[in-house]
Amino acid sequence: MTNLPAVSHLAIVAGGKGTRLGRFAEGLPKALVKIGGKPVLQHQLELAAAASVSGVTIFAGYWGGAIASFVGDGSRFGLSVEVRVEPEPLGTAGAVLQSLDVLPDNFFLVYGDVMLSVDLTDLAAYHLAREADFTAFAHPNDHPYDSDLLEVNRDGRVVALHPAPHHPDCYFGNVVNAALYVVRRDALRPLAAAAGKRDFVKDVMVGLVGQGSCVVAYRSTEYLKDMGTPERLQDVELDWWQGKIYPERLQTHRAIFLDRDGTLNVDRGHLRDPEQLELLPGVGPALRSFRQAGYRLVLLTNQPVIARGEATEADVELVHRRLEWELGKDGVYLDGIYVCPHHPDAGFPGERTDLKIVCDCRKPATGLVDRACRDLQIDRISSWMVGDHPRDIEMARRSGLRSVLLGRGRVGQQGQREADLIADDLSAAAEIILKHRETGAK
Ligand SMILES: [Zn+2]
Structure with missing residues (x-):
């Protein structure tokens, strides 16, 4: 019998309407926009399956129908996928907070508009070894002034969060919070009581740091970029054709x-x-x-x-x-x-x-x-x-x-x-x- 990894579930937050992508999205949710001829969602599912993830919950919001008809039950990716549709928009975190009971003790969480080539097994091992409540993938990028920045102590603990935008004179360094997390479910329970729209950075992460939870940064140079604007989408597409979206350890x-x-x-x-x-x-x-x-x-x-x-x-x-x-x-x-x-x-x-x-x-x-x-x-x-x-x-x-x-x-x-x-x-x-x-x- 093989040892299953302790983090074998992925939550994907894919509810965003994708308005900023305009004609590039062609009426599709961002998760179904193609990179290298394949929807981003498919890239994510294949990466997860290769890292021994077995279950996936997609919080599909506005796009439930389109996403459900693409992914089905997930069996063609070797996964068991559930697509959940919240009746009203709840921000990036609201739907997750309302659904903690369908999620296991620890799970990965990624936004649906993120293209990545990250070794999830290493990320999970870091989260578990640190006995963290919440592990945030973090990296430097070329636009820190409009990114959510983490203030990290020498131990890797996140001691403060600085959501974008930033004043040009406030130098917070360049440890960018990048929309990929490992979450210990029960750490979120105290935050789940409040209803309505919730944001993962401003509400969940700030809340966790505020209540003294163990929030750690996993600093990595592996590939991870959001494609939330037409320019970034073009960058990611170019990166794909240049072979940059590729496992770090093979490069x-x-x-x-x-x-x-x-x-x-x-x-x-x-x-x-x-x-x-x-x-x-x-x-x-x-x-x-x-x-x-x-x-x-x-x-x-x-x-x-x-x-x-x-x-x-x-x-x-x-x-x-x-x-x-x-x-x-x-x-x-x-x-x-x-x-x-x-x-x-x-x-x-x-x-x-x-x-x-x-x-x-x-x-x-x-x-x-x-x-x-x-x-x-x-x-x-x-x-x-x-x-x-x-x-x-x-x-x-x-x-x-x-x-x-x-x-x-x-x-x-x-x-x-x-x-x-x-x-x-x-x-x-x-x-x-x-x-x-x-x-x-x-
Ligand atoms: Zn020395």
Whole structure:
């Protein structure tokens, strides 16, 4: 007998009228809009069936008839599917809250207008291992300013929610709540009493965090995009044809590894105050051009200020939230931020003795790159390190990356000989790398 996974049920919220899709939806619910020739709903059902989900409840709202006639009883997908129709619109969460008794102890929940390629088995394992009440799939995106953002502590607990839209000066980072959840049913019961329209973010998640439930973020770079507007629908369709909607563990990615101070932002010595962060000119567009060429973007930074006791991990994280926020205004995001908090020279007042060690991650050591390559499925041979310091170049050499040293002005700087290329700034580096790639491809 095989062991069934403990989360084997999926709830799909597909009640939205799809007005914003206009002619693209051709009178269909968003869940039945086709991507790569197949309705999104079918993609979702196939993904679920492959992850050993056996039962599905579709909250179909306005679209009960169309969805029921497409999906039937689900047997052709190897699933048992029930389509439920609420008599009046109840928002994204109202129908689910009214129907807790038809749902099992733990279940996945996804919106019907979301295209995804996420390993649901891993997601469920995380939820169960954390004994969470509610696990939210979260990722960075290129429009954080109009996305619902999560504030997550170092433990992965969601401590606050910030529903969109946001004031440009409120930097909440770029941990976007993405409409895929694992839910412990009984955690929702206290919220089920109130009748009427309810929203999953503003009512359920805010309510759960408010009542002290264990809400955790599952941060992942796996593919998940909503297709709620005609532009996003076109993006998703393009992604499909470019093979981007594909299981993460079967892919490898090329990456640009980036130093921080002097590469992305103005070098102010030991930057501790987010207000002091200032992006260098042209950084946003340069990163966007890398992204368009299919590179992942990964920040690698030495922060000995933490070991020296001059800043806490939280201070550094706040600087990075501001950085992600400013990049978000330029329509780009980082796939990962890797920080070395260590420093080898002990014996100063106020220092953190636990971090005053010779570590394997302070550049030019390769620990940060090694971790990023594992976490983000990065292929070193097609990846680059870009930085303004000789230790960035030395780290690239040790870890098998090609490198660009920024700052042509510093003639005779150590590292110039070792760097594969030298460029004035990140824009120039992007131009050279992308040109090399084009000519190399011919
Ligand atoms: Zn370190």
